[in-house]
Amino acid sequence: MADNIEQSNKEQAEGDVGEITPKSEDFSRWYIDVVRRAELADYTPVKGCMVIRPYGYGIWENTRDRLDAQLKATGHQNAYFPLFIPEGHLQREAEHVEGFAPEVAWVTHGGNNELEERLAIRPTSEAIINSLYSKWVRSWRDLPILINQWANVVRWEKVTRFFLRTTEFLWQEGHTVHATEEDAEEETLRILEIYRSLIEEDLAVPVITGLKSEGEKFAGALRTYTLEALMGDGRALQVGTSHNLGQNFSKAFNIRFEDKNQELVYAWTTSWGVTTRLIGAMVMTHGDDQGLQLPPRVAPYQVVIVPIPGKQFEETVLPAARSLRDMLATAGIRAHLDDREEHTPGWKYNEWELRGVPLRAEIGPRDVKKEQAVLVRRDNREKAFVSLETVTEVATEILESIQADLFERASTFVAANTRTAADYDSFKEIMDGPRGFIEAPWCGDEANEAQRIQEDTSATIRCLLADRKPDGGCVICGKPAKHVAIFAKAY
């Protein structure tokens, strides 16, 4: 007993570093520790709902701005639809209601009066948006309609986790209407590619893209395309979906138009979304035992400047640090000067590494004399002494290099954890061991085979590789395979 107390006192005496559980010891705890210590999010008095704190929200704003620009560039416009959906509207598409029913939150009263018709708090907006589209679409000349909405949605989840699954979350949802099936399919794939570039190039999170199986597709969709990322604990995380809804919703909501042949026909619709879950994916992909690691393109601060105190601090070092900040800002770099007097430089180094700032600039009395700054990378701690004359160019280059290296490192991990399984025994062995992605041929039998594999191994079909032809028999039953599937245990 005395030993335990001594032990715990010793650990405490070593400082705050121990506040983050090592990644290898307990991945889930590590994730929660990083999210809280980096001040991305915190718990609230509302069960299942988190607050996204300014630093975390800054990441979301940068992510959002990048995606928004891409959507605008491809002809989409933003709009805003009601938070409430009348119950009758939600029920118009049968599969859709059934899919979402268990997780809808209902408004039953306005003030003290019970409502005649309950209002759903949107779990997604197909129902409300498509009902309006039916008013707006008359002629082929009205198409396509390309609308996106940035909004919050609510899904009554039983188990929640910061960013990955919360009762309320932020997202964008695009809803488009097209004249032909080909146009709708083209839109669905165009968005998939925009998502891929956002997630891989801006968030530096590698993904596998593909088609959802019938059992996993969006409720009411004809086809669902997905982007799947692999987390450090060997589990897959769906980070975006793009749905070709076919004519299911246009029929349910009566979206018809007169085509060039003067025929009244149903339109083709799509919907697609990414959420604040992207932040969780990024944390888990790049973080380490020191804490968070942010890709420069979405980091709220790309460079943090830590001035080193000494004699004549106010007269020499501090002005130099301010001027460095201004130079970086002028060059378009998001730079933050940490001029707090209550912390030592060493403390600040640790703090900003924990918060994932990609690049640190130190400037002290010696640097002022030499007219230089010291640049230190968060990812590998590589140090560079750089003349103030070229510091913005060098910093820009290093940030680009960090962006590329983060993606590279993550890709190496995914490649090392993507395995093929020739037979069911080796499949089970992988899922018992390191998990990760398993690529294997699959016969397409949902009811029996896909369920069996989940019961046996807890893996599910994450996606079907659209451009790959299977050779050999189904990994589960041995019957002729129809698809090459990616299996994994999902979040």
Added chain:
RNA sequence: CGGGGCGUAGCGCAGUCCGGUAGCGCACCUGCUUCGGGAGCAGGGGGUCGGAGGUUCAAAUCCUCUCGCCCCGACCA
């Protein structure tokens, strides 16, 4: 929603078995000295022990109920 664990100062915990005026480290406040990898000394402030009932002269501690969080399983971005 089932199984397990945890709620004591901002954070991490001890104290609970065996009831008796709530403690430690870090953080915070004041002052001085410091500052190139989580500074030192001195002084100081802060807690309805998750919540509600109950037992008792007396409850963080015992009993009942309840809420929240975490982990593992079944459903979802």
